[in-house]
């Protein structure tokens with residue numbers, strides 16, 4: 294049995310003008326210690342998906358489907374039962390560390406409090422564990438950090454402190470929602486390293502949300518590509534990077550810097566309250582077939598661990614070899630790729 298099993302999860306928001314479908318039938322599973330990266334443009338539903346895994350949902354939202362953690366259905370737990378799951382079994386690391394930390398209390402007290410809320414240990418033991426955690430996230434002088442207030446730390450240090458809070462109860466799953474976007478490139482690399490290291494030491498599963506394929510390539514065992522509330526391609530990291538099959542994945546990869554003219558993806562993601570007929574990506578897809586405008590594509594399996602939801606994989610569709618892929622750490626864009634090239 295997988296640690297986490299998500300089946301056909303749907304999340305909608307009741308809006309004045311009707312429902313907005315932010316997550317449209319997402320299924321995946323996560324094993325202990327595994328890292329799954331979810332990659333997608335802004336607005337594709339990554340945050341809504343992850344917040345709902347922890348039932349951190351807004352009042353106007355509705356979740357359907359199934360989320361099983363160690364076989365236990367989370368969608369039917371009471372708010373009180375759910376509080377016992379959060380932090381202890383699943384923790385959330387936000388994009389903006391200030392969201393996770395209370396500016397009125399020293400960092401150490403916040404970590405100790407998180408431990409005491411879940412575990413029946415004394416204050417002294419909680420304090421010791423907090424200092425250990427501050428050392429684990431490689432904050433220098435952990436004793437001093439223990440007493441520091443959030444405003445006394447830099448952005449990178451704060452993200453480490455927020456990670457220490459998230460790790461306080463040794464969760465089985467850490468959901469990291471764009472944990473490095475707010476940081477500069479060098480600090481970003483350090484924090485990613487740290488995440489990987491903490492994950493190994495604690496044997497956690499990691500659900501890593503990012504819009505950066507480079508970040509996914511560094512850390513992930515598996516990659517899921519999300520567009521307009523759905524996973525459109527999923528597989529082992531190598532399969533998705535070296536042999537991507539969905540035109541959306543090609544577009545995301547071709548937009549990365551490399552030895553090729555950078556492409557961009559024209560248009561915008563669809564309005565989730567007014568989804569088009571057929572495949573939501575069709576209007577932006579230079580490889581769209583007639584069928585794409587009529588009917589949503591099912592998942593076509595490429596290997597027993599890799600699938601993509603594109604009509605291009607239908608046996609009757611024209612055979613197209615991936616025109617964009619990663620080789621030796623670099624994105625290759627074949628001549629003839631139909632993406633739009635950015636003017637220099």
Ligand SMILES: Nc1ncnc2c1ncn2[C@@H]1O[C@H](COP(=O)(O)OP(=O)(O)OP(=O)(O)O)[C@@H](O)[C@H]1O
Pocket residue numbers: 306313315333334335336337338339340341342351353504565
């Ligand atoms: N409380 C809400 N009420 C209504 N719509 C919402 C609410 N929260 C999110 N949405 C909508 O759900 C969609 C998905 O948003 P989400 O924040 O999950 O995107 P994302 O993939 O995390 O993007 P980003 O990369 O910018 O963080 C968006 O269209 C957003 O406007």
Ligand SMILES: [Mg+2]
Pocket residue numbers: 339340341470471
């Ligand atoms: Mg987000």
